[in-house]
Amino acid sequence: MACKKENTEKIEAKEEAKVIAPMSNDIMESAVIYEANIRQYSPEGTFAEFTKDIPELRELGVKVIWLMPVFPISETKRKATGGADSKFASEFPEEEQVKYLGSYYAVTDFTKINPEFGTIEDFRDLVKTAHDNDIYVILDWVPNHTGWDHKWLKTNPEYYTQNDKGEVIHPKDTDWTDVADLNYDNQDMRKEMIADMSYWVTEEGVDGFRCDVAGSVPTDFWQQAVPELRKLKDLFMLAEAWEPELLKGNLFDMAYAWDGHHLMNALAKSEKTLQDYDAYLEKVSNDYEADDILMNFVTNHDENSWNGTIKERMGNAGELMTALSFTMRGMPLIYSGQEYDLDHRLKFFEKDSIPHTKQKSWELLKKLGTLKNSNPALNGGKNPASYKQLDSEENVLMFERSKDGNTILFVGNFSAESNKVSIPNGKYLDYISDEKMEAKGDAINLEAWAYKILIK
Template sequence: MKKIILIFAVFIAFVACKNENKETETVTVIPEGNVLAPMSNDVMETAVIYEANIRQYSAEGTFTEFTKDIPQLKQLGVKVIWLMPVFPISETKRKATGGADSKFASEFPEEEQAKYLGSYYAVTDFTKINPEFGTKDDFRTLVKTAHDNGIYVILDWVPNHTGWDHEWLKTNPEYYTQNDKGEVIHPEGTDWTDVADLNYDNQEMRNEMIEDMSYWITEEGVDGFRCDVAGSVPLDFWQQAVPALRAQKDIFMLAEAWEPELLKGDLFDMAYAWDGHHLMNALAKGEKSLEDYNAYLEKISKDYEADDILMNFVTNHDENSWNGTIKERMGDAAELMTALTFTMKGMPLIYSGQEYDLSHRLKFFEKDSISHNKGRTFEILEKLGKLKNTNPALNGGKNPASYTPLESEKDILMFERSKDGNTILFVGNFSEESNKVLIPNGTYIDYLADKKNEANDDAVSIQAWDFKILIKQ
């Protein structure tokens, strides 16, 4: 029988209804030295988040290989590691290809089937570890190493569906959406045929979902969740689940969604800046202008509350695998757009391989890997991360630095961010032509060049798709 989880002053106990075939382990005692101060608003102000694709991060594709590089992530200003799903993947209806013409692994010759590892998002059991990545002890070592380096760990949670091998399909088919014939179906309106759609009208399923999430907080020491397609799950589930989880520990909650209502009250801390991402792609291709960028900022200021956080990104696992590398989508503007994600309001994301100039689309259902050759991007990200961590003028959390747009020449974006007596000036050339920019009078440190500059009504040259970050003295 599952244990009862006590939710102090918020929810009464969730009582398990049945015996389940879960790992029979004693409660993990987090070792001394693995204690990290709880997630706080201060951390969110200065954080960089890193999406870890364990399968593709190394040739081995293991927790152990990734763990070795955690101290290096600290160099990049990373304060939150988001682990893509770490759970076992269903074999039934395991996908081998994606898109409208997707195929299952079983459709290929038997000798080829083993190479198709399936989607991380087709979960077999929410409390076990994918043996492809290692053991639960390897996972615990990863979490401990992150905590020892002052970095929080959040799990990619998949609340909308499960893989077709999940035990609930055998024991509790009522947990799933069914058609008129009583057959469990995949999520309607999608090509996600490798997963079964969960039925949120069923309260027992909700309780079990919260219980499984709680396991990772109370027994494995994780610091929160990135929730897959959070907007496709009923809002009232999050209103039920998130307070229950927060009652156990101060956690960080990221919604893979844009809906402002998910950030209301004490629900999710951060949502995706999807519109901002698509806009950056369009700006890089010359399909949108800075007028569109200003309109975007005006729109989000109306749609979201002042303490809502948006995650800014130039790539992630979906964008890289399905829509192209940063270079494919952004070309010569890639570095400028990356700098913008660090200097605008919100929290910047680094995706596995981005720091190493990832130049190919990572396979989604098969083994692949990234190179680990440090180049210019690692250097830029390290400098941007340090500035984000240390200068209040780039605070982007629940109490962000102010944002003041400044008038400038056509195709030039210039703005100031200020907080607690600190001011940073960002200047970016969003065009294929070099330009001259009149910088407001004052004394500045050109951050990337590490030079002191005096601006006295002199026009400064700025190359195509180039940018400057000036720290006001």
């Protein structure tokens, strides 16, 4: 019996991680991306607590998880408050300093894990769980600067931008005093940066990067780095930037639709009109190539903490703008807490937490995510569905998207007043209400900021 027990113990094998399919253009077509703020996602603020909920993110159509920076944060010049009058934690009484956790973007070491979030084993479990659920994981990378405790400041000060006195400086024309600006004229620094990024791909299995202020880094660095990284694995690369050149030549797959986001804020406040929306689409068509992908969003970590909640910025138009972000060309973003009707500005340098009650937003995002994943008419990647804008009443946006025999009609009332709208004749499924309808030339009523997503 002892021998039998011993043999049984020996043959117990570790559960092997699932090998996820390589990232591909097809996956990008129907993907929803989720920005995970680990610190604020749960009261514990750990990888482990977030990992528990990864299977549920599939319900929202999430195919890519973007983790805000997971690296250790510098103690030196650790920020406690933001803005032009920002203060360092060291300026507060000693007993208060412990609550100021600093900015994720003041990195001490690009190859280590922030102990605030857990261990490297916890991180690996997060990646494994995501892959087991057919979800890709990309890291928020901070190439423009480091925290003031990074070892390079001692070993290689030439890696940093210096003033006339030979002093390392923070990024010019910013209030980012908690970080030191990197010098991209130094080729050795570039090589070390690429090596650090490669570590996470080859050793930890991540599937790409969201690169912070990518437009502030010389484009020729990305021309050097991205091809090297793509040799290691099929990656998904997101630039926190608008510059079209970053999407050329197989560099980044996706950039930020910053202009589109600001336009949605302004439309919600009636500061802009649908004529401005038309002008935006024309600008996108002129500036970007047909296979470029833009990320559409109604909130993210910067917008929520510094500019306000969806309710603050968009008022009663928040749901309409969310629906638009899923139905227009591009890839929609969900930010931690958005799915739980987050209604407060999350603290940036201190511990905070999002709600976890599934209410209206969860059900809406679930429906929108399912449609995005399943209907080619909402493809928004490198081979997107067609987009045709239809004539309609003032303040009403109506467009049709089609691909592979599938057609979806979006109708939105971008006004604080109700509006009568004439829908093209035909039979439809009202996707949100799950009701069949037939348009025969009669106008339908759309309440203020209301919308319909109609499947032909």
